[in-house]
Amino acid sequence: MVNHLSLGVLAAAGWAAGGLILLRTEVNAFGARTIHAPAAGDPAAGVRYAFTKAMSPGAKESVREHLPSYVAGMFYHAGIFTALCLLVAVLCGFTLPGPVHLLSRSLLALGAMGGLSLLLKRVFTKELRGLSHPDDFLANFLTTIFVALALAGPGTPWLLSAILLLLYVPLGKIRHCLFFFVARRHLGVFFGRRGVFPPGSHHVR
C-alpha cells in the first residue's frame, strides 16, 4: 500500500513541478520589460536586502504590528518545509537520527499549530474572511493537515494528504511557493535600482 502511495506521491510531485513550470512559462510569455533609466543603486544588493532585512520586523511595519501572525507564519512554513523534507526522506528510505527526529517533530507541531491558528484567524476575522476565497481555506486546510499528519509518521493518511496537497499546488494559491520568489526578486531589483533598497544606497549618476 505504502509503495503504491509512494508512487502516487511521486506522480503528484511531478504534477506539481510540471504545473509550476507551466505557470512560469505562461507568465514569461507576457514578455519582459526593458529598462532604460540608469540605476542609482545596486539591483543585486536590492534583491539581497529584499530577501533578508526587508522581511524583518525592523524594516517592516506589517510585521512589527502583527507579530503573532508573523510568528505563526514562520512556524507554519518551517513546519511545511520540515514535512516536505521528511517526505523526501521517507521516499528515499532514510531514517532520521534521534536528535533530528526530535527537532523535526517539534517543528511539525509548531507548524501545525501555526497553520491552524492562521486558518482560524481567516475564519473568525471579519475583514480577513471578506478578503478570502474558498481557495484560501482549502490551501491552508490541505497544508495544515499535511503537516499535522506528518507527526503521526509515514502512514497512509499522511501520504494521501501529501498527494492531495501536491496535486493542489499549481491550482490555487500555493503557487506562491514559486511566485513569492519571482515577486520578491522583482521588488528587490526595482527598489535596488532606485537606491531605495538597501536604505541609504542611492547615488547620483
Added chain:
Amino acid sequence: MSAELEQKLDGLTQEDYARGLAVFRHHLKGAEASFLNACVRCGLCADSCHYHRAEPTLENVPARKLDQISAVFKAHFTTMGRVAPGLVGARRWDRGMVRAWVDAAFGRCSLCGRCSINCTIGIPMPTLFRAARRALGSMGLVPADLQASVENSLAHGNNMAIEREEWVETVEWMEEELQAETGDPEARIPLDKQGARCLFTVNPREAKFFPLSLQASAKVFWAAGESWTMASDGGWDLTNYALFTCEDDHAAAIVQNLADAMTRLGCEVLVIGECGHGYQSARWMGPEWLKQAFPFPVVSILELMDQYLDEGRIQVDPTKNPLPVTLHDPCNLVRHGGISEPQRRVLRKAVANLVEMAPNGIENYCCGGGGGQLAMSRYRNRRLKAGSVKAQQIQATGAKVVAAPCHNCIDQLGELNKEYQLKVQIKTVAELVAAALVTPLPAEVQP
C-alpha cells in the same frame, strides 16, 4: 460614486470593454503577471495603507483592491480562473468590475507604494494599479479633472495652461524681488540662457500660487554661483500628470518637452525642483516612456543643495530657522525616487531643530495627495480623511514648520492644515535654506 461616472458606465459598449481588457493585457509583462499570481490575501498589508488607517473597511485593504484587478486577470487569462472561478475568486470583466476598478485604482489609492514594502510577498502594487488605470483610461474613465491636467500639458506645455507671457512676467517679477532681497542688481533668474550648466524646472503651481518658492530656489542658485537657466517656453514645467492617468504616450510627449529644452539650450544637467511625481517622472519613468536613456543626468534640487553645502559653496545659519521643523517624505521622491538623505542632511544644517516624524523615510505615510488625488475632486472627502494619518504624524512631532519638498504635497498639507487645525507653516526645503543663507557679498557670487 458620482453621477458622472455612472453616466459613463451606462454608455460603455462591448467594444469599450474589449478595448479596456486588451489594453490591460498589453500593459502586463511577465513581472506583473507573476504579481497577479502571487497574493496570498494574508491581509497584513491593511494598515500599511493610509486609507485603511483612516477608515478601516475591507474596500481599503490593499489586497482587496489588488484582488479586484487579479479577479479579472484570473477570469480572462488563467486556466483555473476559467475552470473554477468561484474557487479562486475570478470575475469576468463587466460593468460591476469596471466600477470596482475605478473605485479601487482611482478612488482609494494614491500609488504611494507603502503597501509594497509591507507586503508579505513583496508585490509592487502600484504597478498593477497603473495597469488598471491605463485600461480604464482607454475606456474614457479617467476622472475629467485629472485628464484635463494632462490635456493642458499637451496643449500648453504646462499643466495649468499658463501662457508664455504670463510665465515670463512672473519670472521677471521674481528676479526683481531677488535683486531687492540680495541687494545684488546682477542677481538673475535666467531664461533661455544658452550653455548654462543646469536647466531648472518647476511646478506651475510655483508660478501661479507660490512664486516665493521659485525665488527661494533662485536665491540658492545665486548664492552658490551656479550657472543655470529656465526655459521660457516648453520645458519649464516638471509635472507629468500622465504618470497618474497612466497613458504612456501622453507621458512620453510631456517628458519630451524637458529633453527638447535640454537640447535646445545646451544644458548639462536637468534639475528637478521640489516635486515628488515630477522627479519620478523625469528621473525614472521618462527614459522608459521615451524608450531610451537621457544623454544627461537628472537630479533633484535637493541633491544640488546638499552638494553646495557639502562643498561649502553656500553657508547657512540654522539659528535663522529657530522654530521646530519636521520633514514630510513625498512618496514619489523617497519611496519611489530614492531621494531620502539629501534633504535630511540639508535640513540638519539649515534649521535649528529638525524633528523626524514616526515613521519616516521610505516608511513614511503618504499625505493623501499623491497619485493624482488632488486633481480628482470626486474623491476630495476621502482624500482629506485619508490625510488624517499624516495630520496625526505632524501633530505628534510638535513641529511648527513642515518642510515638504513637493508642491502637490504642499497643497494637500495646506488643506490638512485647515481641516485638522494643525497651525503649522508649510515650506519647501529651498525656502528654509534660502532663509538660513549667510548671504555672500555680490562680488563673491560668480555665476
